[in-house]
Amino acid sequence: MLAEINLLPQKQKRDYTNLLIAASLIVIIITTVMIIVSLGNQKNKEISALEQEYTLAQKQTEVLQQQANQSNASSAVSELEKAISWSEKYPVDFVPILNELTKILPEKGYFYGLDYENSSSLNLLIQFESSREAAFYLSRLKELEILETVKLSTVETVTLQNEDETVPRYLATYQLLIDRTVLKAIQEEDNEK
Structure with missing residues (x-):
């Protein structure tokens, strides 16, 4: 038998592991970059x-x-127009009403407040020295022709400090309903004078 002798250098087997690792890293990097870019977009x-x-x-x-x-x-303008037309329709001259209310007021009675609720309703707040004066004023108010109905709502006691002594005062609240026909008649009489 003959022995075979090969004098040619043997081919070395290539090591592809480094190449595979590099290729897989490049693929991972490219994929990551593409994912980041797509998410950013x-x-x-x-x-x-x-x-x-x-x-x-x-x-x-x-x-x-x-x-x-x-x-x-536009709504504010329309509300203003309504208010103007209402005030032209229902003019109320308070001078005759106040004249009538002050004529019957006791000597030491004072107007404390007057609220005009609508065209014929008033809330009147008056200060008196005694609660009896509030009752007398109520009876005098009921006698007035200009008032249709009169109610005494409340009477409150208020104390005032007056030079070393405490003086009680009474605040009476009246609800008044004006008779507009009588008021117009009074206004016409005043206009004729």
Whole structure:
């Protein structure tokens, strides 16, 4: 038998592990970069969509505010026109009413407040020295032709400090309903004079 002798250098087997590791790292890096870029693009698109929604909402808000201002202005004008027409329809001259109310007021009775609720209703707050004066004033009010109904709502005691002594005072609240026909008759009499 013959022995085979090979004098040619043997081919070394190539080691592909380093190449595979490098290739897999490159693939992982490229995939990661692509994922990051796609996520960034997606977020940018969401941001631009939100900005568009925001600008649209601002424009809508401005339009609604302008409409609200116009409707408020128009409603305010219409309310003012209604108030003017109402005041022209129901003019009430308080001079005759106040004259009648002050004529019957006791000597030490004082007007404390007067609230005009509507065209024929008044709330009157008067200060008296005694509760008896409040009752007498109520009876005098009921005798007035200009008043349709009279109610004594409350009588409150208020103390005043007056040079070393405490003086009680009484605040009486009256609800008055004016008879408009009698009031107009009085106003016509005053106009004729």
